[in-house]
Amino acid sequence: MNNKSKFSNKFSNLESMEDTQKYIKEMHEMSDRNARITNITFAAVGIPLLIIFTLTIIQMFSFTINLAKGSIDDSKPEIVSTSGNTSNDTSAKDSNANTGNTSNTQGTVQVTSEKLNSKLYTYLTDSKNRTSSLNKATSLNKGNSKGLATTFIAQILRDNGYTISDKIINTDSLVKQLEKDGWEKITDYNKLEPGDVCFTVKSTSGAPSHTYIFMGWVQAGKTDNGYIVDSQVSEYKDTYHQRNISVSTPKKDKFDFFMRKKID
Known part of the structure; x- marks a missing residue:
């Protein structure tokens, strides 16, 4: 082996x-x-x-x-809703409105050294204040909620210590009065600040078709839509709501210019 x-x-x-x-x-x-x-x-x-x-x-x-x-969310102001009021839903009507109201006040009296923008913004964040101003404006308009946009803005100014005639009932007269009082007229919507009084493009009458108070941008860095205060409660159910700013829509005119009171 x-x-x-x-x-x-x-x-x-x-x-x-x-x-x-x-x-x-x-x-x-x-x-x-x-x-x-x-x-x-x-x-x-x-x-x-x-x-x-x-x-x-x-x-x-x-x-x-x-x-x-x-x-x-930081760009959106904290607003309390208001309801139960009615107003115009056709902005152009306001530029030709005439109710025949009279007044014994003529307006160039300056408010305090506090910037008016800040006062307007703070005032309008409270729904009770907005409702109060709207009711006063409706009363001045003989109870009619149509063609109320300018009357409402003028009443807000009065409710914040700015003396302005209650004969101011259309956008043309409001612009002229503010210019007379030395307000700045600015066309660049990128410079808008809360509390600015805004006007849209001209209607067929040649006057701005609508007026409102700017409250802030819907989205930071975008100018297409903003939060505003105006009298169009019948359409938006609130004096505070969103509106197109730098762009036009089929039913809403875009921004044309805003006016701001110079700091004393």
């Missing part, structure tokens, strides 16, 4: 020995235990790490959304 055959017989005898089989079995069992330990270790360490990573991603995503939302 050659050496190779002898080695094969010895190796075969070695594999058949009881101790050898026992040893092999123990090695397999040890390997299985090590595999289970490895799986348990991964579950104990890996799963918590995965949970922490997932929560971190969720928090970062939520923070990004809230930050973006905040940048939009």
Whole structure:
């Protein structure tokens, strides 16, 4: 018998020995235990790490959304709604309105050194103030809620300490009076500030078709729409609402210019 055959017989005898089989079995069992330990270790360490990573991603995503939302909401003034009043829904009518009211006041009296814009804005954030001014304007207009836009804006000015005649009942007379009082006339809507008195493009009469008070942009950095105060309650259900500024719509004229009282 050659050496190779002898080695094969010895190796075969070695594999058949009881101790050898026992040893092999123990090695397999040890390997299985090590595999289970490895799986348990991964579950104990890996799963918590995965949970922490997932929560971190969720928090970062939520923070990004809230930050973006905040940048939009910050531009919107806090306004309390008003209801129960009616007004005009055709702006151009106001420029030709004539109710025959009389007055014993003529207006160039200056308000205090406080910037009028700030007073108007603060006043108009309260729905009770807006309702009060609207009711006074309606009364001046003999109870008629149509063609009230200019009368309403003039009444808001009076309610904030600015002396202006209650004969001011259309946009043309309002512009002329404010110019006489030294107000600035500015056509760049990018310079609008809350409290500015705005006028839209000219109607067929040659006067601005509508007037309102600017309260802020709907979205920061965009000039297409803003928050405003005017008398068009019948259409918007509130004296405070959104309106197109730098763009025209099929029913609403766009901004033409605004007027601002110079700081004393």
